[in-house]
Amino acid sequence: MSNYYYVQEKQRRPIVPIHLVALIDLSLFALLSFRSGELNSFFWILGATKIVLTYLTYIMLKKFKMGETYITSIVAMILSIGLVMQLRISTDVGFKQFIWYLIGMGIFVATSSFYHLVHKRMRSIWFFYALMIILFMITQIIGVRVNGAKNWIVLGSVSFQPSEFIKILFVFFMSSFVSNPEALRLKIHDKRIHPKWTLMAMVFVLLGFFVLQREFGTAMLIFMVYLAIVYVFEKAIIFVAINAIISGVGALVAIQIMPHLKVRVDSWLNPFADIAGKGYQITQSLFAIGSGGFFGTGIGLGYPHFIPNVETDFIFSAICEEMGIFGGIAVIVLFSLLIYRGIKICLGLRDPFTKSLAFGLITTIGFQTFIIIGGVIKFIPLTGITLPFVSYGGSSLISSFLILGLLQALSGSILREEVFEGEKIHNE
């Protein structure tokens, strides 16, 4: 069965994308080394490492029949742009990012290879909910405030951002619900309450936590993922509408009573009113995007360091400045392809838990990309959130690779056979 699947794939599609990634890596890293004479060999080593890893991943996926081979190639291409941009902004930060990339690749290999061993045990809704609440509590108690949001945990020299992992736990939580909603059926005074209302209450409590931590971006993200999963798997349009209305009213009230939220809306509507203060970040981002034009200034020829937090939240603006609007559009198109492949994996799955998990993970990537890019180009209010695989940061990169590893595992034949128990694969 699975042999047939791979032979088909090989015949129909020559393995071009992977070579394309190598070619782009070669030219981008060569460009970096030409631009900074003495660090010559340094960039060549990084570039070569990335190319070798990309090929090794590909060979591994093929050899061990670990599923489809496109999502890793697409991510490799996104990573090329991201890593080169980080290295260009600061060799120091870029090198750290490269190390995180290596660690992330390790996480990816581990997850995609061994996740199937635990897959069947990953469906306890209360366990995931409790885990999320505990992470929140820890963040509240020992958390550190960075850029207005109290969302970092620092342990000695290691610091990490729990929200990057909570968003994955949230997808597991939702999938557990999809596979067994009865776990949430409560009985109050002999009245049976439909589990989705319990779910809604639990999700709104979570949202409240995020808003209290001023992580508006993550709040928006998990809410969108929640609505998408409910829409697809609960088939309750009215319920979705009620949620949307309640959250809309809640957001309006929150904007009125929470100054931090109001500031974000104000600086979205008119950033030039307080350009020296609240509007500074977004206007600097717009100047960067505007100065790049359609084709960009060229890598190394712009001034991305004029944008505050350029290596994290505003990395997309730096890409637009130096690679142009077309460079930015290329990044968006790459994410579209990634989501397309993710959706394709999801369509082929049958087990509700597995299907919901794939769906939740890929929509997380999609909505997260939309929220941050929309924010930095002033399409929607800006909320501090990272661009998957591109923004600097260990937590962000590791959680992105974790998602990639999980998707890979879900596309993998071992898991498929286990889940479908020999049933025919409806992939194409």
Next chain:
Amino acid sequence: MKKSTTNSRILHIFMMISLLFLGLILYMSYFELYGKGPIMANSYNRRLKANEEDIIRGQVFDRNGVLLAATEVKEGLSNRSYPYKNLYAHVIGYNSDLYGKTLLEAAYNDTLLGINASGFMGNMVSLIKGEEKTGNNLILTIDHNLQLKARELLGKRRGSIVAINPKTGEVLAMVSTPDFNPNEASLEENWGSISTNENSPLLPRAVLGLYPPGSIFKVVSAVSAIEEGFIDFKIEDTGSVVIDGKTFSNAGGKAYGELDMTSAMAVSSNVYFSMLSEVLDPKALLDTAEKAGINKNINFDIATKKSSIESVIKSKTEFAATVIGQGKLLVTPLQMALISSGIANNGVIMKPYLVKSISDKNNFILSNTFSRKLYKFTDSNTAELIKEMMIEVVKNGTGKEAAISKIVVAGKTGTAQNEKLIEGNGNDHAWFIGFAPADDPEIAIAVIIENQEQGGGQIAAPIARKLMSEWIKNSEKQ
């Protein structure tokens, strides 16, 4: 679980995400094409300054290649230098870290930095060769010798001279006094005094100075009268006339006897023109003035003030005052030079310009400015009639001091009361507008000297003569 409905719902969400992404792409493209235009020049855009640090600013030359502004780089620090110091302070302006940019330095900033499209390829070559980026040069229409002469003629007096080639609109000389030294070191040293000086040395009077025109406005009144069919209007000038209870009299109360329009223009009779106002339609005069560009912004290389005429005339006396140039009228020297050039050029005012061409660092010409029509002031017959009157002014009238031997000069003098401008300083402004040679004009000019004891005929006309003969003499030599 019913797979088909679940899958179609998954596709709904996929389509929604695709639409969101499409929204991003469309919004970015919109921002690039339309949204960014108004915001990129914001002073918080540090790229503008950063570009400057990386690029050697282009040079500025006069029409014959005399270097007027250059950027010197010493030990990594660049400094804008103006070798002729004060001479071009009101044309090129200054480019200072502390005080910003003005005039051409501001208006042509992108060109001088080579950050617009025309300089792109040149900079790509430099980039590959590893050379420093260099901006583009401006070649002005100004003639350095004429500019020098104009400045010398103004001397220590306050005022302005604008000289234009009436056939092309090229500005040949443009001087405003008092002026200042635009070199950075001098600016820093003297900023306190030049920025607070009551004589406003920072004001480029040629384009931003608004003055009452006085009798030189009679040229516009005469154009309107001829267009309205009053070419044969004649009066008996008794030295003064009462209009609606207000007396209008000639300078010095002189009575000129029988006057037609030509002789009235020659002696600059206030009596004639105020009586003309009784037959002239205020709307017609307004229309003529606006056809000359009054009440409009002049599209020029540097910012200009709008000359103005009252659009609603409330009384006969007010209109009579306007016709003789004493009403609620304010004009810039540039505007008057344009009116003069319009008469010289058969009624057509050419668009004035200061930048003749743009060249790259190897002096390869990247673009030339083409002459083009700005306003149709009047028809060529009317222009010819006015020209004859202005020739008479210089031959036998108030403008005799502007006469050049062997060359026919056309002109008009003016002495404007200035009570509006500086309180307590009763002296009048001396004006002269004119052009030469009258049969084939090469230069049209406006001269104003502020607060003079004597009128335009004595003060401004000789300056015009010297400057015009200098230009004609030199162009004959070439």
